Amino acid sequence: xxxxxxxxxxxxxxxxxxxxxxxxxxxxxxxxxxxxxxxxxxxxxxxxxxxxxxxxxxxxxxxxxxxxxxxxxxxxxxxxxxxxxxxxxxxxxxxxxxxxxxxxxxxxxxxxxxxxxxxxxxxxxxxxxxxxxxxxxxxxxxxxxxxxxxxxxxxxxxxxxxxxxxxxxxxxxxxxxxxxxxxxxxxxxxxxxxxxxxxxxxxxxxxxxxxxxxxxxxxxxxxxxxxxxxxxxxxxxxxxxxxxxxxxxx
Amino acid sequence: xxxxxxxxxxxxxxxxxxxxxxxxxxxxxxxxxxxxxxxxxxxxxxxxxxxxxxxxxxxxxxxxxxxxxxxxxxxxxxxxxxxxxxxxxxxxxxxxxxxxxxxxxxxxxxxxxxxxxxxxxxxxxxxxxxxxxxxxxxxxxxxxxxxxxxxxxxxxxxxxxxxxxxxxxxxxxxxxxxxxxxxxxxxxxxxxxxxxxxxxxxxxxxxxxxxxxxxxxxxxxxxxxxxxxxxxxxxxxxxxxxxxxxxxxx
Numbered sequence: 001x002x003x004x005x006x007x008x009x010x011x012x013x014x015x016x017x018x019x020x021x022x023x024x025x026x027x028x029x030x031x032x033x034x035x036x037x038x039x040x041x042x043x044x045x046x047x048x049x050x051x052x053x054x055x056x057x058x059x060x061x062x063x064x065x066x067x068x069x070x071x072x073x074x075x076x077x078x079x080x081x082x083x084x085x086x087x088x089x090x091x092x093x094x095x096x097x098x099x100x101x102x103x104x105x106x107x108x109x110x111x112x113x114x115x116x117x118x119x120x121x122x123x124x125x126x127x128x129x130x131x132x133x134x135x136x137x138x139x140x141x142x143x144x145x146x147x148x149x150x151x152x153x154x155x156x157x158x159x160x161x162x163x164x165x166x167x168x169x170x171x172x173x174x175x176x177x178x179x180x181x182x183x184x185x186x187x188x189x190x191x192x193x194x195x196x197x198x199x200x201x202x203x204x205x206x207x208x209x210x211x212x213x214x215x216x217x218x219x220x221x222x223x224x225x226x227x228x229x230x231x232x233x234x235x236x237x238x239x240x241x242x243x244x245x246x247x248x249x250x
Numbered sequence: 251x252x253x254x255x256x257x258x259x260x261x262x263x264x265x266x267x268x269x270x271x272x273x274x275x276x277x278x279x280x281x282x283x284x285x286x287x288x289x290x291x292x293x294x295x296x297x298x299x300x301x302x303x304x305x306x307x308x309x310x311x312x313x314x315x316x317x318x319x320x321x322x323x324x325x326x327x328x329x330x331x332x333x334x335x336x337x338x339x340x341x342x343x344x345x346x347x348x349x350x351x352x353x354x355x356x357x358x359x360x361x362x363x364x365x366x367x368x369x370x371x372x373x374x375x376x377x378x379x380x381x382x383x384x385x386x387x388x389x390x391x392x393x394x395x396x397x398x399x400x401x402x403x404x405x406x407x408x409x410x411x412x413x414x415x416x417x418x419x420x421x422x423x424x425x426x427x428x429x430x431x432x433x434x435x436x437x438x439x440x441x442x443x444x445x446x447x448x449x450x451x452x453x454x455x456x457x458x459x460x461x462x463x464x465x466x467x468x469x470x471x472x473x474x475x476x477x478x479x480x481x482x483x484x485x486x487x488x489x490x491x492x493x494x495x496x497x498x499x500x
Contacts, residue, residue, distance in 0.1 A: 033406055038396040061399050092425035099427040103417075143413070144422040146288040149311055152409070156283055159406040160413050163393070167353075172394040175342035177349040 007171040011038045013113040017078045019045040020124040028058030029155030031065040037162035042069040043078045083116030087137030098139045105141030106164035183231040198238045201247035257421040261288045263363040269295040270374040278308030279405030281315040287412035292319040293328045333366030337387030348389045355391030356414035433481040451497035
């Protein structure tokens with residue numbers, strides 16, 4: 001099984017459970033947040049309003065996640081069959097068992113998908129999970145936040161946990177800067193030789209007092225890692241300068 | 251300087267720049283996302299509508315971030331004086347220089363606050379930063395996402411970057427499970443001794459064929475890490491069972 005397939009298999013075993021969500025727009029925004037990270041199994045426990053046009057509007061391209069969402073009456077039904085249940089809470093609780101930060105909880109969630117389904121459980125907007133609801137979860141997870149204002153929007157919290165889950169599943173790949181043909185050592189050295197002569201002809205570089213000009217230029221272009229096309233452009237510029245100074249090209 | 255103060259100092263040097271935002275609600279949601287992670291400097295480049303009641307509604311407790319937001323006409327003004335500028339882009343670009351994933355970009359952003367202000371730049375909702383806008387940024391950053399649906403809501407993208415920035419600044423602290431007095435070694439051994447006798451009196455443990463019962467119980471309670479109060483509760487339960495079996499307490 002390829003690494004991408006393994007990662008998809010792990011993500012396909014993760015349910016996002018939203019408990020007693022008040023605003024249907026948040027359900028739609030949560031569905032969108034999930035799908036951007038490759039999660040698609042949504043369970044709604046006693047939502048105030050669902051289905052609802054606000055949910056559809058906020059889901060944008062994640063309408064399919066809403067269409068397949070399961071609606072249940074209580075949290076016990078939502079968690080049935082899970083190998084691990086993770087309850088999110090911003091508030092400290094007097095009777096919590098294990099409490100992990102979001103990143104560690106995501107790592108554990110993905111690891112436990114080898115044993116079965118895993119639920120990420122989010123409480124109602126105003127007050128989060130009740131103590132009774134959190135007690136049904138195997139571990140508590142919390143997103144590091146500003147202690148002066150730790151009030152993440154529900155869909156924002158889903159976004160952060162889904163993001164950490166995707167990375168924990170090993171699919172943190174991103175687009176890369178385009179790669180063009182690098183210049184060879186010889187091409188780069190010819191550039192420096194040309195530049196040295198042009199700068200002398202311009203009377204910017206004095207061979208009797210060269211100071212640190214050429215080492216500084218080598219350091220700058222060395223850091224950038226020159227491509228062949230870039231060497232050609234720079235030599236074109238030098239050749240044009242040479243026409244003004246009367247230096248003969250080699 | 252304490253670690254918390256150092257972290258706050260780094261976060262105070264980070265600007266979030268939103269370019270040509272269309273929906274004022276997204277500006278408010280972004281302000282809320284920022285403040286939950288301890289960021290408070292918002293710069294708006296040519297927003298379609300600002301100030302606006304939708305922005306206020308979505309900001310909830312982060313109204314102060316909106317009140318102090320700076321509104322400018324173009325991106326160049328927004329980036330003036332920055333030591334590093336980071337442009338977010340979900341789309342690959344043919345002419346990008348350095349491209350980092352969100353986590354690495356956040357690490358670099360925080361590191362560079364020692365040299366001056368750092369800007370995190372987010373484009374317009376529908377199409378993101380233009381090539382010309384991204385070219386004004388020193389590095390490009392991208393949030394790992396589902397290649398089939400990488401469309402994070404603007405405020406959700408701000409939330410993820412702000413979260414990574416907070417963690418990169420070293421303030422990933424979270425609430426911890428409460429700690430109660432642990433049981434001593436002697437108390438735990440007395441519990442196992444009591445349990446062994448009670449289980450014999452119940453005829454659940456046969457000393458002639460003990461199998462692996464006691465080692466399994468030791469393993470279970472060892473993993474949990476018993477507290478003193480828990481040992482007292484368990485011994486209370488054992489003593490109650492002893493009343494039924496007629497076993498004399500020690």
